[in-house]
Amino acid sequence: MTVLRTSSSPHIHGPNSVPKLMFTVLACLLPALLAHGWFFGAGIAVHLTLACATALGCEALMLSLRDKSRMLFLTDGSALVSATLLCFAIPPLAPWWLTVIGVSFAIVVAKHLYGGLGHNPFNPAMVGYVLLLISFPREMTAWLTPATHSALHYDFGATLDLIFNAGITGVDAVTMASPLDHLRMELSRTHSMVEILNNGELYGRLGGTGWEWVNAMALLGGLLLLWRKIIHWHIPVAMLLALLISAGFFHLLDPGRYSDPMLHLFSGATMLGAFFIATDPVSAATTNRGRLYYGAGIGIITYIIRTWGGYPDGVAFAVLLMNMAAPTLDHFTQPRAFGHGERD
């Protein structure tokens, strides 16, 4: 006992850890993944496998280049979360290299070149997605409708074939834009909302067919995250409310030109964005008040881009734009410290 081990307080630590956090997020993404697979076929499983392998490969490479502990960081699960989120945005029958390029860029450039875990100012998955959307707009917007999926009856082998042998040309005829994309294009051709929504199997009861279920499942997963205290309520609530209010306001002004707010809430990446993307702690605001502004900003920008912008979905751009604002928001929303006045 002459030499005792000394350490600094506290001498105990809660059960929380980064891997635990990340794997809970992955688990909560499962319902949305299943819904995606159900409506759009097994393609996402193939892309997910590819994405995860690419993410881990890039992570390992960058960690050894940067001389960091691979044991510690490869197992933290953060690369897997980025990879999975990106997969939701990739059309299920898109060629394999699309996923590989997107994920590599997300991990190598958006994450590690900025300093790795905890240092990236932008959400890596969204950076990867935007890169793909800008560079490969045709491949990135070629979605099959759920109805086509079931009508085509292609099996898993065919899926693999399509993805790996660039067989997309064969299906080209039947692929079409995602519901939000379609809506935007049609509206710009001055079709009225009712005409568009009645026109085809793209739209379901709340949002785009299939997408409404992916969104509903993401909402479920998000509620699980809230319940497990992995995320705070501020960002999702602020974002969804802001989207609801902006969409509701314009819809009331002119229902013929502006779509139903429910369509906005349950289409595209809304719910995934609200609960899984905007809440990425590293790139979001960290004070509670800052989180409210941050979430609201994403909701509003999403609506603006969807309605008047040039891209089908605005969530990714909105998140990236607000990522830039996060440090400023944090600066101006510091909480009042115990025993200090408002401005002290």
Next chain:
Amino acid sequence: MNTRLFSFHGGLKLVDFKAGATDQPIQQAPLPPQLVIPLQQHIGTPAEPVVKPGDRVLTGQVIARATGAISANIHASSSGTVSAIEKRPVAHPSGLQAPCIVVTTDGADRWCDSPTITGDDFPHLAPDVLRKLIRQAGIVGMGGAGFPTAVKLKPSGGNSVELLVLNGAECEPYISCDDMLMRERAPAVVSGARIMMHALGARQAVIAIEDNKPESIAAMQAALASAGVGNVSVRAIPAIYPAGGEKQLIKLLTGIEIPAKALPINAGIVCHNVATAAAAHRAVYLGQSSISRIVTLAGHVPRDLNLEVRYGTPVDFLLRSFDINPAQVSAVIIGGPMMGYTLHRGDVPVIKTCNCILVQQQGKRLPYGNHGAAMPCIRCGNCADVCPANLLPQQLYWHAHSRDFDKIQDFHLFDCIECGCCDYVCPSHIPLVQYYRFAKSEIWAQEHDKEKADIARQRHEFRQFRLEREKTERALRHKQKADALHAPSAEAEDLARKKAAIAAAVERVKTRKAQSDTKPRNVDNLSAQQQQLIDEVEARRKQHRRQRTERPPNKNSDAQ
């Protein structure tokens, strides 16, 4: 007194691990063959020895006297012979040695006589008399701070005291000494509360106990009822760590948020620990000085216990007496697992502020004892959620990490109470509190440096001034001599004018000195512990300057 409870921001619900030590009564710890009694067991100046080696001492006899206003008497914890007065390792985070009086016990444990009062005297006593008895008894805050109690029983600066808060929250895991004290010695606590109220002139008192101690709450209520005191009440508070923190407790009970730079007394509130109150009772009514306390022994021990331990009892002796082989012990924490500190060696003595000894054995970990490898901060904000001071711990960490000591003070580093909540919840396992301590001590050291530089500058300026004065005086004398030859009548007038000129110069320099004399705020009122820290830091800084390394504080820095 309203019965509403308020809340404070943050805090944690911790598994308390108190059941083991509370299912059996307090035991007497055996008397060691040698007591090693440090001269400083409190905040303030160390006591001066009044015995010498070879002297016979009785239990409770003063062996070292308080020096200065903030200090405390030290007594022989048992009768015997003073065998040495020398530096010995003491219980301190830095593992330093400090002067101690070593008493070889005779086993007879014979008490000396001390003045006491009786219950009949009590209402007529002047507060000063009570304070004097308590000061003589060497009582210091027993919750861990060790501030001399008598000083804290004197309303200062024209503040009158409305409310006395007796802190029986005991919010850290494992520690149950106050719980057991209240269960077994509730009347002593009530009596102590009345003594303290009388000394303070307080109108009411609240005994605050966490609601996970129903037995204590019942015992205190029963004691209050049988003593028939109406202006003291028991309040159950939620068991949220750190509800026992002074300012957090006051916020909980009254809703008053004591401003950062103020003391509770400024709001008419004074806080004392329940064990301190019981000690005051013993001093005033039984004439017993502060020579022992209840210590919780827990962790990897055959049985968790609460022990009445004489101050000066070496920790390893205590462990051996309760069937713990010191050779198997890997670490000992003094205090709780959240805010306690680890000992460097086992032969240090138990002192007045030691409420818990938490033992860890080789190859074992305490539950929740796993501090994994540190990862980068992922900005999750969990730390800010739990911070009872409502700070932004991740920002503090960020600026401590980049050694931006100006910025870190903008984020109120010095309001951090080092409770460890942020550290406990951090998913990245960053040793946050260690970073804050490092930043605080660096800032103290810097300000200390600056102070030294200021003194040097003042010395230089004074030398310049002296040289100049000597020159003028010399010139004056010459002139006087010359003048005396010519115009003796003008001499007196001229001298007076020159004198006035010199006086004005002196005055100017004085004011300038006074202006540059403003001390930086963080080095006012340093405790001895802090001073010690500063000295360590200074040594470290010297080394740093030589090495010019860019690494953060210590080995545990994150692995990013």
